Amino acid sequence: MNPTCHPLASLRASVKLSHPAYAQLVAETHAALGFGQMAARREKISRWESGRATPELTAQLAMAHIHQVPQETIRHLGWPNWLNVAAESPAVLAHPWTTEHAVDALRIAASSGSRTSSSVAACGPRAARLADAWETALAGSPEPPVREGTPVTASDIAWMRIRLTELEEVSQTIPPAVFIQAAVSKLRVITGLLDSSGYTRETGTLLLRLGAWAANLCGELSHTLMDPASAERYFIAAVRSATAARAPAWASVSMSNLAFVHLDFGDPRDALGLNRAAQRAAPTPSPRHERLMRTREALILAQLGERTASARALDQAADTLFSGPHTEEPDLASNLKGADEEWLTIRAGMTYLRLGKYRTAIDYFAILLDDDPSLRQRSHHALPRELMEASDALLAIGDPGTAALLAGRAVKVNGTLPEGYVSRVRGEFAQYRYLPAARDLLGLLPDA
Numbered sequence: 001m002n003p004t005c006h007p008l009a010s011l012r013a014s015v016k017l018s019h020p021a022y023a024q025l026v027a028e029t030h031a032a033l034g035f036g037q038m039a040a041r042r043e044k045i046s047r048w049e050s051g052r053a054t055p056e057l058t059a060q061l062a063m064a065h066i067h068q069v070p071q072e073t074i075r076h077l078g079w080p081n082w083l084n085v086a087a088e089s090p091a092v093l094a095h096p097w098t099t100e101h102a103v104d105a106l107r108i109a110a111s112s113g114s115r116t117s118s119s120v121a122a123c124g125p126r127a128a129r130l131a132d133a134w135e136t137a138l139a140g141s142p143e144p145p146v147r148e149g150t151p152v153t154a155s156d157i158a159w160m161r162i163r164l165t166e167l168e169e170v171s172q173t174i175p176p177a178v179f180i181q182a183a184v185s186k187l188r189v190i191t192g193l194l195d196s197s198g199y200t201r202e203t204g205t206l207l208l209r210l211g212a213w214a215a216n217l218c219g220e221l222s223h224t225l226m227d228p229a230s231a232e233r234y235f236i237a238a239v240r241s242a243t244a245a246r247a248p249a250w251a252s253v254s255m256s257n258l259a260f261v262h263l264d265f266g267d268p269r270d271a272l273g274l275n276r277a278a279q280r281a282a283p284t285p286s287p288r289h290e291r292l293m294r295t296r297e298a299l300i301l302a303q304l305g306e307r308t309a310s311a312r313a314l315d316q317a318a319d320t321l322f323s324g325p326h327t328e329e330p331d332l333a334s335n336l337k338g339a340d341e342e343w344l345t346i347r348a349g350m351t352y353l354r355l356g357k358y359r360t361a362i363d364y365f366a367i368l369l370d371d372d373p374s375l376r377q378r379s380h381h382a383l384p385r386e387l388m389e390a391s392d393a394l395l396a397i398g399d400p401g402t403a404a405l406l407a408g409r410a411v412k413v414n415g416t417l418p419e420g421y422v423s424r425v426r427g428e429f430a431q432y433r434y435l436p437a438a439r440d441l442l443g444l445l446p447d448a
Contacts, residue, residue, distance in 0.1 A: 011083055076267055103211075105241070124267070124270065128273060135280065138281055145201070152193055157210070160190060164213050177225060194211065209242065212242035215237040225418050228264065231258075255281065259272070263303060271300045275300060287323040289336060290316075291321075295313075297313040307355055310351060349361045349390065359397060365393060395428060402437075404440070408440055411441070
């Protein structure tokens with residue numbers, strides 16, 4: 001690994017310490033914590049940053065103490081992933097829940113670029129504090145922003161709303177790696193208006209809602225691309241922006257989406273807490289909104305091994321299919337429109353996969369076994385993940401041929417697979433190279 005790209009190098013630079021000075025600080029902290037003496041050599045830090053060596057656990061605990069990262073996070077995420085928790089921007093996690101800091105969070109999210117980190121920052125106590133601070137902010141309702149300058153007009157707002165609606169629609173046909181650039185571009189435009197234009201309270205509130213919409217879309221795409229650090233940053237920015245706009249339903253959807261990221265890349269216990277905060281923030285959600293949160297609850301509980309509670313959450317999600325009309329505002333309706341009966345059926349399959357009920361999962365994945373899934377008008381950035389989960393279920397029951405076919409479709413729909421999937425797929429199917437479908441799949445993957 002390039003030493004300048006290692007998260008430890010970034011973390012050391014953030015505290016403005018040289019290799020020898022950082023080595024001395026770690027050694028002194030190691031001794032102060034009762035772990036004994038440790039040599040304070042600059043070469044040791046260099047080896048850790050180059051990836052040529054991994055620190056002993058006690059050395060990691062000393063570094064964690066320096067950077068205020070809980071011990072359980074070190075043990076859960078492992079080296080070097082937990083370093084990203086220490087390096088996360090305080091503007092995202094720790095700043096007050098004011099309108100000004102909501103705009104800051106949008107700006108940071110729009111300008112940070114992809115981090116392609118394999119971990120999330122708001123772990124353990126941080127996740128709990130995030131949820132608590134958000135719920136307090138919702139109850140307090142911060143004042144919408146006002147700014148002097150060249151005014152944002154109703155036409156500007158309408159134009160941006162049309163552009164975001166079009167983005168939601170074309171997500172069915174454009175690979176996420178390409179599509180995310182357009183989504184980030186729109187987020188930057190909205191952030192630029194919040195930073196440099198004039199607006200009334202009403203117009204500023206509408207801009208914040210649009211910022212939440214764009215940031216939420218960027219978060220969904222980053223999640224699909226297996227970039228959890230970016231997804232988390234976008235979703236937290238969306239939650240902050242929606243909260244400042246006094247749009248609790250939007251904030252709730254974004255918080256539930258953040259919980260889904262934590263399910264995949266963090267601790268399911270944190271995911272459960274975040275999703276339950278999202279549910280409390282929307283006590284009377286629309287049917288589709290409730291469906292989203294209940295299916296997330298079912299998936300999280302399945303991951304935790306809570307079979308009965310997971311099945312009950314799935315039943316509650318299914319009940320929303322008969323719960324009357326959808327009453328979301330237009331921007332939220334555009335985001336939630338994909339949460340239909342077919343979407344729910346596939347999420348039931350994903351839930352039973354996590355419960356180890358593979359044949360039941362395959363029954364729910366039946367629609368994905370069609371020879372031409374592109375005929376289904378599903379979100380382009382959701383389908384590859386759905387196909388890969390169905391592939392996992394088929395592998396689990398000993399059908400590698402059909403599993404390879406589905407994984408191959410995921411590659412073709414997406415144009416490629418996120419890096420996090422590629423090594424796993426190559427390892428799972430290498431032993432089945434004698435099968436034509438597996439050979440074809442392996443041929444679609446980028447070179448190692």
